[in-house]
Amino acid sequence: MASVLELTDVSFVRDGNRILDSVTWSVDEADRWVILGPNGAGKSTILQLAAAATHPSSGTVDVLGERLGRVDVFELRTRIGLAATALARRIPAWERVGDVILTAAYAVTGRWQERYESVDLERAAEVMDAWDLTSLSTRTFGTLSDGERKRVQIARAVMTDPELMLLDEPAGSLDLGARESLLESLEDYASSSLAPAIVMVTHHVEEIPPGFTHGLLLSAGRVVAAGPLAEVLTDERLTETFGAPLRVRQEDGRWTARAAR
Numbered sequence: 001m002a003s004v005l006e007l008t009d010v011s012f013v014r015d016g017n018r019i020l021d022s023v024t025w026s027v028d029e030a031d032r033w034v035i036l037g038p039n040g041a042g043k044s045t046i047l048q049l050a051a052a053a054t055h056p057s058s059g060t061v062d063v064l065g066e067r068l069g070r071v072d073v074f075e076l077r078t079r080i081g082l083a084a085t086a087l088a089r090r091i092p093a094w095e096r097v098g099d100v101i102l103t104a105a106y107a108v109t110g111r112w113q114e115r116y117e118s119v120d121l122e123r124a125a126e127v128m129d130a131w132d133l134t135s136l137s138t139r140t141f142g143t144l145s146d147g148e149r150k151r152v153q154i155a156r157a158v159m160t161d162p163e164l165m166l167l168d169e170p171a172g173s174l175d176l177g178a179r180e181s182l183l184e185s186l187e188d189y190a191s192s193s194l195a196p197a198i199v200m201v202t203h204h205v206e207e208i209p210p211g212f213t214h215g216l217l218l219s220a221g222r223v224v225a226a227g228p229l230a231e232v233l234t235d236e237r238l239t240e241t242f243g244a245p246l247r248v249r250q251e252d253g254r255w256t257a258r259a260a261r
């Protein structure tokens with residue numbers, strides 16, 4: 001199986017702090033990974049490397065077969081879908097949802113031309129339908145709830161038909177109903193044979209959608225465990241990752257964790 005992301009002995013140092021320490025990790029095209037770890041573990045930094053948004057201090061990062069440092073990252077980034085709150089801040093509050101999705105095909109925010117290809121209009125309609133956004137298509141982005149905004153961010157990334165999808169805390173800050181509804185959509189997306197490799201960052205095992213296959217546990221910039229979810233999500237490894245005694249359970253494809261007593 002082809003590897004879409006490969007980190008080999010990667011360290012990332014900023015202001016004298018070793019944020020990632022000798023990380024070796026690889027993602028195949030059919031994988032759906034979750035990166036779990038406490039605040040400051042280095043999860044977002046790994047996502048930034050995978051998004052070709054930064055370079056390692058040492059070691060090598062290969063994204064979609066291209067080595068960072070030897071490739072035009074602007075070209076490479078067009079092949080990667082990234083849904084992150086920091087990016088959503090660039091979406092103008094006055095832009096209509098339909099245009100937020102549609103303009104992804106042109107890698108811009110803010111509608112900039114009045115004539116779009118019909119193939120893009122059809123694709124935007126399909127994506128909005130899949131992510132339950134059709135009824136919101138004429139609403140402006142600034143009037144949406146957090147849950148609706150998260151859906152729009154993901155749909156915008158899906159619209160570009162990426163070869164690697166990166167999701168930074170897609171369910172963070174959502175209420176229970178919005179979280180469950182988003183996880184259902186992510187489960188549908190992850191189960192499609194047409195979907196690309198997916199890497200999702202989260203703090204909570206409860207936010208892992210059914211159908212996700214692998215887990216990378218990070219603590220203080222180091223890999224605690226990486227592999228199939230059932231092998232890495234154990235009491236011992238979660239306890240080591242979060243530095244507190246934890247017990248983890250799986251039921252109907254969903255995970256829960258709580259303090260061990």
Ligand SMILES: Nc1ncnc2c1ncn2[C@@H]1O[C@H](COP(=O)(O)OP(=O)(O)OP(=O)(O)O)[C@@H](O)[C@H]1O
Nearest residue numbers: 014015017019037038039040041042043044045046
């Ligand atoms: N450019 C930088 N300069 C200095 N320190 C940085 C830089 N980027 C990240 N850090 C630090 O590196 C550590 C890891 O950050 P990162 O955002 O990757 O962690 P995270 O696991 O995603 O955390 P969180 O769960 O809180 O979002 C943090 O302590 C952060 O303050």
